[in-house]
Amino acid sequence: MADQTPVSAASLGLGLDLAYAPAPEATDHVRIREHYGLLIGGKWVEPASGKGFKTVNPATEVVLAEVAEAGEEDVDLAVKAARAAYDKVWSKTSGAQRAKYLFRIARILQERAREFAVLETIDGGKPIKESRDVDLPLAAAHFFYYAGWADKLDYAFPGRQPQPLGVAAQVIPWNFPLLMAAWKLAPALAAGNTVVLKPAETTPLTALLLGEVLEQAELPPGVVNILTGAGATGAALVAHPDVEKVAFTGSTEVGKAIQRTLAGSGKRLTLELGGKAANIVFDDAPIDQAVEGIVNGIYFNQGHVCCAGSRLLVQESIAEPLIAKLKRRMATLRVGDPLDKNTDVGAINSRQQLARIEELVASGEAEGAELYQPPCDLPARGFWFRPTVFTGVAQSYRIAQEEIFGPVLSVLTFRTPAEAVEKANNTPYGLSAGVWTDKGSRILDLANRLRAGVIWANTFNRFDPTSPFGGYKESGFGREGGLHGLTAYVDLS
Ligand code: NAD
Numbered sequence: 001m002a003d004q005t006p007v008s009a010a011s012l013g014l015g016l017d018l019a020y021a022p023a024p025e026a027t028d029h030v031r032i033r034e035h036y037g038l039l040i041g042g043k044w045v046e047p048a049s050g051k052g053f054k055t056v057n058p059a060t061e062v063v064l065a066e067v068a069e070a071g072e073e074d075v076d077l078a079v080k081a082a083r084a085a086y087d088k089v090w091s092k093t094s095g096a097q098r099a100k101y102l103f104r105i106a107r108i109l110q111e112r113a114r115e116f117a118v119l120e121t122i123d124g125g126k127p128i129k130e131s132r133d134v135d136l137p138l139a140a141a142h143f144f145y146y147a148g149w150a151d152k153l154d155y156a157f158p159g160r161q162p163q164p165l166g167v168a169a170q171v172i173p174w175n176f177p178l179l180m181a182a183w184k185l186a187p188a189l190a191a192g193n194t195v196v197l198k199p200a201e202t203t204p205l206t207a208l209l210l211g212e213v214l215e216q217a218e219l220p221p222g223v224v225n226i227l228t229g230a231g232a233t234g235a236a237l238v239a240h241p242d243v244e245k246v247a248f249t250g251s252t253e254v255g256k257a258i259q260r261t262l263a264g265s266g267k268r269l270t271l272e273l274g275g276k277a278a279n280i281v282f283d284d285a286p287i288d289q290a291v292e293g294i295v296n297g298i299y300f301n302q303g304h305v306c307c308a309g310s311r312l313l314v315q316e317s318i319a320e321p322l323i324a325k326l327k328r329r330m331a332t333l334r335v336g337d338p339l340d341k342n343t344d345v346g347a348i349n350s351r352q353q354l355a356r357i358e359e360l361v362a363s364g365e366a367e368g369a370e371l372y373q374p375p376c377d378l379p380a381r382g383f384w385f386r387p388t389v390f391t392g393v394a395q396s397y398r399i400a401q402e403e404i405f406g407p408v409l410s411v412l413t414f415r416t417p418a419e420a421v422e423k424a425n426n427t428p429y430g431l432s433a434g435v436w437t438d439k440g441s442r443i444l445d446l447a448n449r450l451r452a453g454v455i456w457a458n459t460f461n462r463f464d465p466t467s468p469f470g471g472y473k474e475s476g477f478g479r480e481g482g483l484h485g486l487t488a489y490v491d492l493s
Contacts, residue, residue, distance in 0.1 A: 041081035042221020085222030095151030102147035125347030145465035164192030174200035270478025275431030278424035279309030285436035307432035357406035430472030
């Protein structure tokens, strides 16, 4: 763990040095192979493409493994395997049987949670306390939740006779690798579809370990196929003619490209894309809780969160004390080794993402916003970015408009609720928002007027498998989670 400036001790006035001793999570129970193949038709196979790529630990830059890069031929084989499994097995498997498999997967994830959490942190850079306490429990909860629906689809859609669609192509990003796999796989399998899943190129390892869990759960071969690779693999998969449904989570740019590819094909599509959420704090809000919510909203998972509260809208009358408290709180965040149980902010997922954050932060300074970063030493190797807050931000600045996908908060102020709504909605995105106020009526009023798929009140970044999640405008369409999440995977006609 990097040395942390013991700012907290002095600022708390305790006269003590409260620097934390290192508390590294053990890694000896995690086995990373030197080389990984593709999971096609229930077998781990070498790619026909003959290609591979390396996945690195972003906190150390150490190469972890060589992973297969699926080409067009591999995509075709995987889709054929999914089709065969659909026709011969999965479409004939009863809902109660499908539920049993999903329950099994959920339970194995719980049993192997430590192994998964450590692997997620090593491959992606997120703090172990987050992968342990958020990603893993939620991933298991999604499988449990949709297991419950698998034999009750007729009740979920009364009088509609829901039918599975067939083969689903699912492409996921790197910020919540296992959790996004769970969000996608669980409803698809519960509804009776088979899947070809493509994890992101910087974080393939937990999806590959999940492949082993599927084998352990004795899921019939070909029901889930896992193809590693980058954008070209994803593009070949979504364009494959024998896929009925495409589910994509990732950037708006790629989402638009996929929409263009699929236009006129008749394939079903859901897109979970980027965001630029407003976290709105009124002068009657419980200010200390709001500060915690702001910190959680933007520094959780290094800000690599599509629904991150990346724009803080604070009522002008409390802006000064709130920002002072926020900076003081930021100085207590521990940045460093993601495997340390005390770490709050881990490594940036990749060199490429770090460069994007740096470029946008430079634009914020160039456009005239005022930057604050708490003092903290960063490790010598790996990809790191200090928790950052910009004040004096105008709505036109790029840091107020564009998704940074890093630990960077832009602060704007407002005077009236109407101004708050106008500024909050002044974005091409519409994924999430937060409202902090003492007044229930104001929460309900704002919830009606904010154009965002998810609105949190006096909290932020809360997730539950029973709640639908998804966006408006350039944040995409379709919902994941809850009953809504099933509709994307059934034919009701
Ligand atoms: P990305 O779009 O570059 O990549 C996402 C996935 O798509 C990866 O698996 C990638 O290999 C694949 N891909 C890339 N080009 C493709 C193409 N042309 N065709 C098909 N697949 C392709 O995004 P990213 O950098 O991995 O993820 C960050 C983005 O994801 C952010 O914008 C974030 O907001 C968004 N995101 C959204 C949600 C949500 O639920 N709305 C959740 C997580 C992340």
